[in-house]
Amino acid sequence: MDLTGKVAIVTGSGRGIGKAIALRLAEAGATVVVNDFGDSAPAEQTVAEIKQMGRQATAITADVSSAADVTRLVDTAIATYGKVDILVNNAGITRDQLMMRMTDEQWDSVIAVDLKSVFLCTRAVLRSMMKQRSGRIVNISSVVGIMGNIGQANYASAKAGIIGFTKAIAKEAAARGITANAVAPGFIDTPMTQAMPEEVRKSMIDHIPLGCMGTPKDIAETVAFLASDEARYITGQVVPVDGGFSLGKV
Secondary structure (H helix, E strand, O other): OOOOOOOEOOOOOOOOHHHOOOOOOOOOOOEEEEEEEEOOOOHHHHHOOOOOOOOOEEEEEEEOOHHHHHHHHHHHHHHHHHHOOEEOOOOOOOOOHHHHOHHHHHHHHHHHHHHHHHHHHHHHHHHHHHHOOOOEEEOOOOHHHHHHHOOOHHHHHHHHHHHHHHHHHHHHHHHEEEEEEEEEEOOOHHHHHHHOHHHHHHHHHHHHOOOOOOOHHHHHHHHHHHHOOHOOOOOOOOOEEEEHHHHHOO
16 A cells, blocks of 8 residues: 555544554555644654654644634645645544433533544545545544444444444545545554453453454554555445454354
């Protein structure tokens, strides 16, 4: 996969899966705009690692649930590099709670960061992609958006919404040479899952046909493929990267 000459924005790429995606796109030759919110240190570290590869990168702190911040993010990227070829909507949070106890804030914050951000960032890049008659949009959903999960009605709703959004945008943008696809990670070894009690982790792994957790690199490789010319004839699809977890209990 050769992404030389391409410019990518990866939201939520200061750590975890987003960072792995940013590094993989850079490894393939892309210039990467690294986005995160809050502490800028993780995003700057991702940029430093990309520059060590000899690639170009810049960090832009922005709240992707804010229309004004998203406009600034995309306008700065285009002003700096002249275009945006690849958008990876990865930013996300969880605020888990059983439905009967879930607060308005827990619902609203997850929908805003996990779903509204996908709308805002896609809308912001779409005009320039349409003008250049090319583009790759890759949205990070989750197997939870396919299967549901106890205590995650907010997260499951947001991730399911991403799937519907992806299919709609794929149809709207196809005539201009733009593809839109979603990746649905399963149980991935990240700091978030590492913090789970060991018995919970073991129970989850027992439900994965391949018998192990995935890694951020597994997700990054799939995203890089969907962002490449090799995936030019794939659009509107959801790719579970989950070791078979979404197949159901084994």
